[in-house]
Amino acid sequence: MNNPDYMxxxxxxxxxxxxxxxxxxxxxxxxxSLYGPEDIPKFDYGTDLGLPGEYxxxxxxxxxxxxxxxxxxxxxxxxxxxxxxxxxxxQLIQMGSTGVSICLDMPTIMGRDSDDPMSExxxxxxxxxxxxxxxxxxxxxxxxxxxxxxxxxxSNSQSPVILAMFVAVAGEQGIPLAKLNGTMQNDILKEYQAxxxxxxxxxPSMRLTIDTLRFCSENMPLFNPISIxxxxxxxxxxxxxxxxxxxxxNGFTYIEEGIKAGLSVDSFAPRLSFFFKAHNDFFENxxxxxxxxxxxxxxxxxxxxxxxxxxxxxxxxxxxxxxxxAAQEPExxxxxxxxxxxxxxxxxxxxxxxxxxxxxxxxxTPRSEKLALRAQQIIARESGVINTVxxxxxxxxxxxxxxxxxxxxxxxxxxxxNLGGVISAIEKGFYQxxxxxxxxxxxxxxxxxxxIVVGLNEFVTDEExxxxxxxxxxxxxxxxxxxxxxxxxNRDLNVVKTCLSEVRQVIQGSxxxxxxxxxxxxxxxxxxxxxxxxxxxFGEFREESxx
Amino acid sequence: MKKAIRVVIARLGMDAHWRGSVxxxxxxxxxxxxxxxxxxxxxxxxxETAIQEDVNVIGLSTLSGNHLxxxxxxxxxxxxKGIRDILVILGGTIPPDDIPKLKAAGIAEVFxxxxxLEKIVRFVSGSD
Numbered sequence: 001m002n003n004p005d006y007m008x009x010x011x012x013x014x015x016x017x018x019x020x021x022x023x024x025x026x027x028x029x030x031x032x033s034l035y036g037p038e039d040i041p042k043f044d045y046g047t048d049l050g051l052p053g054e055y056x057x058x059x060x061x062x063x064x065x066x067x068x069x070x071x072x073x074x075x076x077x078x079x080x081x082x083x084x085x086x087x088x089x090x091q092l093i094q095m096g097s098t099g100v101s102i103c104l105d106m107p108t109i110m111g112r113d114s115d116d117p118m119s120e121x122x123x124x125x126x127x128x129x130x131x132x133x134x135x136x137x138x139x140x141x142x143x144x145x146x147x148x149x150x151x152x153x154x155s156n157s158q159s160p161v162i163l164a165m166f167v168a169v170a171g172e173q174g175i176p177l178a179k180l181n182g183t184m185q186n187d188i189l190k191e192y193q194a195x196x197x198x199x200x201x202x203x204p205s206m207r208l209t210i211d212t213l214r215f216c217s218e219n220m221p222l223f224n225p226i227s228i229x230x231x232x233x234x235x236x237x238x239x240x241x242x243x244x245x246x247x248x249x250n251g252f253t254y255i256e257e258g259i260k261a262g263l264s265v266d267s268f269a270p271r272l273s274f275f276f277k278a279h280n281d282f283f284e285n286x287x288x289x290x291x292x293x294x295x296x297x298x299x300x301x302x303x304x305x306x307x308x309x310x311x312x313x314x315x316x317x318x319x320x321x322x323x324x325x326a327a328q329e330p331e332x333x334x335x336x337x338x339x340x341x342x343x344x345x346x347x348x349x350x351x352x353x354x355x356x357x358x359x360x361x362x363x364x365t366p367r368s369e370k371l372a373l374r375a376q377q378i379i380a381r382e383s384g385v386i387n388t389v390x391x392x393x394x395x396x397x398x399x400x401x402x403x404x405x406x407x408x409x410x411x412x413x414x415x416x417x418n419l420g421g422v423i424s425a426i427e428k429g430f431y432q433x434x435x436x437x438x439x440x441x442x443x444x445x446x447x448x449x450x451x452i453v454v455g456l457n458e459f460v461t462d463e464e465x466x467x468x469x470x471x472x473x474x475x476x477x478x479x480x481x482x483x484x485x486x487x488x489x490n491r492d493l494n495v496v497k498t499c500l501s502e503v504r505q506v507i508q509g510s511x512x513x514x515x516x517x518x519x520x521x522x523x524x525x526x527x528x529x530x531x532x533x534x535x536x537x538f539g540e541f542r543e544e545s546x547x
Numbered sequence: 548m549k550k551a552i553r554v555v556i557a558r559l560g561m562d563a564h565w566r567g568s569v570x571x572x573x574x575x576x577x578x579x580x581x582x583x584x585x586x587x588x589x590x591x592x593x594x595e596t597a598i599q600e601d602v603n604v605i606g607l608s609t610l611s612g613n614h615l616x617x618x619x620x621x622x623x624x625x626x627x628k629g630i631r632d633i634l635v636i637l638g639g640t641i642p643p644d645d646i647p648k649l650k651a652a653g654i655a656e657v658f659x660x661x662x663x664l665e666k667i668v669r670f671v672s673g674s675d
Contacts, residue, residue: 106561106563110563118589121617122561122613125562125611125612126562196565236565236566237566326660326661327660361659362612436573443570443664447664453661465643545569546569547572547576547582
């Protein structure tokens with residue numbers, strides 16, 4: 001502390017006032033020019049960090065981290081047609097992907113069949129798979145080792161139906177439910193807060209979530225029934241600290257709802273997982289993950305009284321920042337993604353998806369997808385960053401930032417509590433205005449050049465873009481609608497009616513909806529037909545738009 | 548006093564991505580224009596609202612890839628009703644090769660990823 005060079009440097013650090021505004025991270029925290037011991041005055045290794053794999057897990061949730069088990073390379077394996085997506089998944093596995101995420105197309109996301117009038121022009125959109133019936137799920141998963149590779153369904157409001165189809169296909173393949181790996185995103189709270197693909201009001205939606213949670217905790221011990229997602233909050237505009245705080249508050253809400261429904265916390269908390277975005281600000285991103293692990297483990301242990309250490313672990317999937325990708329000089333996105341991916345690895349993620357550089361225009365080509373996958377393999381196998389666990393732990397800057405992320409999160413928790421909790425805060429429009437404000441502020445900063453995006457607002461050239469984009473298949477929608485029409489003709493309508501009336505009955509009562517859904521999908525009842533029955537009973541949620 | 552420009556903003560079809568549409572809605576409102584924010588709508592409903600609300604501009608937003616089907620449909624429905632003085636603009640994730648097709652179909656301007664609010668506001672207010 002008394003080293004004269006250090007004191008001189010500190011003085012310089014305090015004096016610096018020029019362009020102070022430029023030295024703020026994405027959460028708006030002011031960043032000092034130098035950090036030292038006085039920035040973490042009460043730092044205690046044992047209580048603040050602990051060993052990796054030990055409470056409070058600040059340094060990582062496993063003792064040996066990537067030396068013991070590399071993170072899962074989890075790229076998107078979806079394309080409009082289920083059979084094409086299946087081929088794509090096989091290619092990804094061949095190239096070294098160790099997990100896969102499957103997105104759904106907009107109609108499936110919105111609970112509509114491909115032949116619904118609302119679905120026009122959207123079948124297979126957003127690079128997502130069109131899932132109408134069990135047939136589609138069967139084609140999607142055909143021949144995949146479901147007990148080895150973990151499949152992450154990016155499925156939310158429609159999750160009970162997708163889960164029912166997954167369970168049915170696994171049954172056909174002879175895989176016991178107890179061995180079934182994978183994840184259902186199934187995070188309804190962030191739909192109201194950011195992603196906006198909800199159908200029902202929040203409370204009935206929560207009931208469906210708890211039904212899936214209970215079904216999985218009783219039958220599928222290796223499956224992650226909810227992936228609590230900050231990614232979408234961040235993509236909609238939330239700052240990293242808002243992403244952190246809002247996501248954890250959502251996590252606590254699922255814990256409370258599960259307990260309220262009579263589940264013991266240790267029966268489901270170990271299978272809750274998370275999903276974060278790797279933002280542009282490198283160290284801020286790392287601090288976010290470290291703060292998340294510490295807050296989660298302390299709260300789950302101390303407030304919710306979980307005793308199983310597995311309940312205390314904050315397990316997280318990460319995706320690089322789609323919203324940071326620029327359309328100007330798109331190849332620059334390869335470097336952005338690589339830096340973001342590196343920060344996720346140094347932050348201790350369990351699984352990672354790297355975006356393709358052409359996503360500011362369309363869904364990726366095989367070439368751009370391959371480059372994205374290779375970025376992860378180069379970090380994992382060439383850079384040497386995985387050789388030691390949590391190499392940044394103990395850095396004055398990282399620890400001070402982690403503390404700041406943590407204390408601002410607690411301020412948000414109090415604010416949400418004062419609004420009556422997460423669901424009330426949704427109903428009062430709190431998230432909408434908070435996130436829209438952040439999104440607007442970020443855009444303003446870019447336009448005023450307070451934030452630089454290379455090629456967009458600095459070092460701008462007027463070169464013509466020279467990359468090849470994926471061409472959508474114009475025939476796919478017609479084909480999909482024709483297939484569905486044929487399926488609907490070739491089934492026993494009486495059985496369909498009986499199944500739908502059973503679904504109606506269970507929805508009106510309080511039994512778990514999963515068994516009747518599994519029966520219904522096996523009888524070729526479609527996703528849209530099931531969701532329409534639910535819409536009829538639960539009603540549709542409409543929100544006041546705040547901007 | 549000159550009447551304020553009225554703008555309807557809608558997310559086209561089912562696309563849930565809302566960030567761009569609300570940020571643009573706020574910028575247009577802050578520039579003194581009147582905004583009617585529709586959320587998700589199909590072309591028929593968008594055109595119907597635009598006529599009822601007597602707007603000058605329809606701003607469409609989509610990132611899901613439905614732009615070639617649904618955006619020209621909005622223009623077609625307007626023309627079918629003999630309306631030529633409502634400007635239709637589009638923002639979102641749009642491959643560059645699609646822009647000439649959209650313009651040929653009557654979309655006045657396309658604002659892709661990275662478009663500045665200033666440019667959009669200038670265009671909508673007619674000073675560009």
